[in-house]
Amino acid sequence: MPVLSIQSISKSYGRVQALKNVNFEVPAGSVYGILGPNGSGKTTLLATVLNVLLADSGSYSWFGGLPPAEARRRIGSLLETPNFYHYMSAYDNLGITAAIRQRGEGDRLRVLEQVGLLQRKDSKFQTFSLGMKQRLAIGAALLGRPDVLVLDEPTNGLDPVGIAEIRELIKVLNKQGTTIIIASHQLDEIEKVCTHVAILKHGTLLLNRPVDEVMRSEEQVEVMAADMAELKKVISEMPGLTTIKASEGVLLLTCEHGIGAADINEYCIKNGVVLSQLMLRKRSLESKFMELTNAQ
Ligand code: ATP
Numbered sequence: 001m002p003v004l005s006i007q008s009i010s011k012s013y014g015r016v017q018a019l020k021n022v023n024f025e026v027p028a029g030s031v032y033g034i035l036g037p038n039g040s041g042k043t044t045l046l047a048t049v050l051n052v053l054l055a056d057s058g059s060y061s062w063f064g065g066l067p068p069a070e071a072r073r074r075i076g077s078l079l080e081t082p083n084f085y086h087y088m089s090a091y092d093n094l095g096i097t098a099a100i101r102q103r104g105e106g107d108r109l110r111v112l113e114q115v116g117l118l119q120r121k122d123s124k125f126q127t128f129s130l131g132m133k134q135r136l137a138i139g140a141a142l143l144g145r146p147d148v149l150v151l152d153e154p155t156n157g158l159d160p161v162g163i164a165e166i167r168e169l170i171k172v173l174n175k176q177g178t179t180i181i182i183a184s185h186q187l188d189e190i191e192k193v194c195t196h197v198a199i200l201k202h203g204t205l206l207l208n209r210p211v212d213e214v215m216r217s218e219e220q221v222e223v224m225a226a227d228m229a230e231l232k233k234v235i236s237e238m239p240g241l242t243t244i245k246a247s248e249g250v251l252l253l254t255c256e257h258g259i260g261a262a263d264i265n266e267y268c269i270k271n272g273v274v275l276s277q278l279m280l281r282k283r284s285l286e287s288k289f290m291e292l293t294n295a296q
Pocket residue numbers: 013016017018036037038039040041042043044045185
């Protein structure tokens with residue numbers, strides 16, 4: 001059962017249509033990345049499913065249709081950094097958050113340990129680095145042991161060390177069973193931690209698939225032979241070939257799932273062409289993202 005199911009959500013701010021008929025499902029146990037350039041609708045989508053904003057049309061359901069108040073108790077979220085008190089300790093700040101949310105007062109030490117701040121629990125918030133502040137904010141979202149964590153741009157403004165710490169934390173939390181929904185415009189982040197990705201542009205969902213499937217579909221095989229015209233003629237007829245493109249003196253091939261470089265080599269030999277070059281090129285999620293977002 002998906003933890004979140006979104007059906008045909010649309011939302012406008014005056015003349016700006018921030019979400020256009022968005023549909024997707026977040027499987028339990030996934031790290032689900034919502035990727036998109038600035039202004040593509042990521043925050044609007046998260047705010048809508050967290051009931052902070054009202055959609056113009058469409059619907060969503062959490063945990064197969066739990067009543068909203070019950071579902072809310074199972075979700076921890078970080079849409080923007082909470083207003084922590086600068087002169088208070090991490091522990092006391094979490095106490096205030098727990099009291100406001102009526103959740104997790106007795107959970108503070110566990111949460112501080114989870115986000116690596118137990119040793120600093122009595123330090124004032126104002127003495128924390130940006131990365132520590134962000135980890136404390138994630139800690140606040142973890143009060144009460146939510147099943148799902150929703151994070152909007154959790155690494156914004158952090159240095160590489162801070163980014164790596166948040167990434168590790170997301171991986172650990174997910175291993176412990178938390179489903180994580182994360183909005184980001186950092187492709188690298190999505191590629192490294194997410195199991196699934198949805199790509200938004202101008203409020204339209206362009207893609208919604210497991211990350212490894214996207215990466216697999218991005219694999220290309222580069223081939224070359226002494227007689228390139230003959231190679232092109234032969235290879236064009238290979239069953240399972242999906243695209244063929246000439247580029248800088250080589251042919252770039254993409255194939256259906258299950259057909260790889262060895263099959264291409266074998267097919268060429270069988271058809272009288274000896275390859276002088278055969279190489280697998282793995283493209284990044286970035287190339288797919290650029291291809292999709294530039295084409296629209
Ligand atoms: P970013 O990566 O910059 O945070 P985003 O993908 O989260 O962007 P949104 O903040 O959801 O995108 O914005 C989607 C569109 O809706 C943008 O065109 C934005 O200008 C517009 N928008 C968002 N909030 C409002 C608002 N309160 N009033 C008017 N327009 C808004």
